[in-house]
Amino acid sequence: MTLQLKNVSLVRDTETHIYPTSLDLVDGQFNTLLGTTLAGKTTLMRIMAGLERPTQGQVWFDGEDITRVPVQKRNVAMVYQQFINYPNFTVYDNIASPMKLLGKDKKTIDDAIHRVADLLKLTPMLHRMPNELSGGQQQRTALARALVKEARLVLLDEPLANLDYKLREELRDELPKLFRHSGAMVVYATTEPSEALLLGGYSAALFEGKVLQFGPTVDVYSKPDSAESARVFSDPPINLAKVNKAHGQFSLSAGAGWAANGEAHALPDGEYTVGFRPHHLTLTPHGDTSVKVSAEVLLTEISGSESTVHAVVDGHTWISLSHGVHSLDKGQTIDLFIDTRKCLMFDDKDRLVLS
Template sequence: MASVEFQNISKTFGAFVAVPDISFQIADGEFICLLGPSGCGKTTSLRMIAGLETPSSGRVMIGGRDVTYLHPKDRGISMVFQDYALYPHMNIADNIAYPLKVRGEQETRRHARAKEVADVLKIGDLMKRLPSQISGGQQQRTSLARALVYPSEVYLFDEPLSNLDAKLRLEARGFLNHLQRDMGMTAVYVTHDQAEAMALATRIAVMDKGRIVQFAPPIEIYRRPATTFVANFVGNPPMNLIAVEASIGEGALHLKADGLQLAPIALTDAIAKAATSGRMTLGVRPEHLRIAEPSDRNVVSGDLFANENMGPESLVTLERGDNGRVTARIFTDDEIRVGTSVHLAFDTRHVTLFDDSGARIPAADER
């Protein structure tokens, strides 16, 4: 296992700038998720670690070694591809054993090793089949087995679960999590699915337009999203964001928006500074909203838009006067009865504030 480092990496394709300039360090044994919408440069970044793309400038280091211009085969890496890239003319055993074949391992030994790995992944009885003769989930595990069959410094995953159906995806995700705990592998995992990133990563790099917006442990990303972009990307459903008018009066912050009723918020220096623009964004997570009681002081109100029962929880969505929607996750065994107008309450401590530019304003208890 080894560390990975990007030093001022940029990558352009003709006139298109995929990655303007990123630097980051991944410590030995970390499981990093590169999370972002399609076209944000996450796959390009991964391919530069693999050596399948060459950076336009900057250096890639693996285990302290400069590998920027090294051929993929010399980097000591494993990779699982989105389309699995199983060789259609080889059976499962030969597919899994291929990395050992190019390393000059003799046939009986490499097949024995392939069988070992395949058994762990519960595909040991498919060894004589062709890739076209097994299911999508089995293909996915075959490609994983091929990546695990030889010792590797860094494991790279390019959206490995995105071609699976929902149930298989959960199962595979759990297995990858188990594997990470078991092996303590250094891994870089590209995904656009925030749930996968939250479940697997020790740290998440949220990317947007080729830049890393926030690089932090999942819980940090979740609790203290650096920008409205991150807040809107992480969480299912994501954080509710309400554009508000900000003003300072009587030593407190007053926020105004259609359908919003909010007690004044205590001032800090950061809040005072951000309030000068007059505009802020208020964020509150769906799970921190509840059906309002008459005594509640912080309430957002609107017309009922949707009421989706998910089993353990219900997603209640209201539409405010200016068409902004707010969704709440309501955990109750009782059937929720809401009329045409809905009132959702929340606590001030669950409020996240973002300034005019979308950056989060630090809360009073942060230094």
């Protein structure tokens, strides 16, 4: 099974919602669309579903151009951030609804419902109404509807965003298992990089209507091919700074510098952008590859075992993430250590040259 977007774009009025995009989604894996709100995740899904016709480009499914096939004929299922169920149907009838519309017989429907309800732990709730269920159960019902439909394409649009933390973790673990054997192509939208990493599979980093990068999730995370892509795939945001290379030495405008060893040595001299994630900017050094910069504390957030420090370095705000509890006062001058082994280096055209 394949789903391809070929140079798809969407312009409404004069506003570009999706810039020309080509994507080859991968079968049997979670394909995650990662980006902030308004990045175009939902719009892209609507195009895949056939709810929205692209201004240009084509959508191909299994070697067939389906751009002009209406949504009803595409056999897709979609689950939303909001819990969408028929309000005056019981859970049972809700799950049955897509199969009834497909004209399946009673026995098949009943068997499928019990199988799915068992899988999603909905069996005791089958005869309740949606408004008598908790948020998690309502979303399970919606997922059950998507599962029994045996759709070829399943679109999950931030399905966990409205659930509380514990339920979110629980369902997140179950989701890949649920859809693994469904034989469907699964597309999952999220705003959280950590969620994309936990789901594994493949990820597309989206920013302002552009797909910046698509590949195995771990690769997109560890080798972002542009600074923008790195920014999308980092929470808290990645720190970016200008760095100059000359005489085999990188130097920050903040004063710190380190030797360009190994691969870095081969880079031509000139201006680069260095990127390092918050947990590679720490309050204590990491061996001899760390370089020290002086910073002024703006804000400290302590979340249990970790401390996030927002600090100003040479006029730019950087974010540092360290283990342990560190209470620092606003305005205090501290030393921060950049782990230079973990730095990403982008050239003046914003392309990754070193990771």
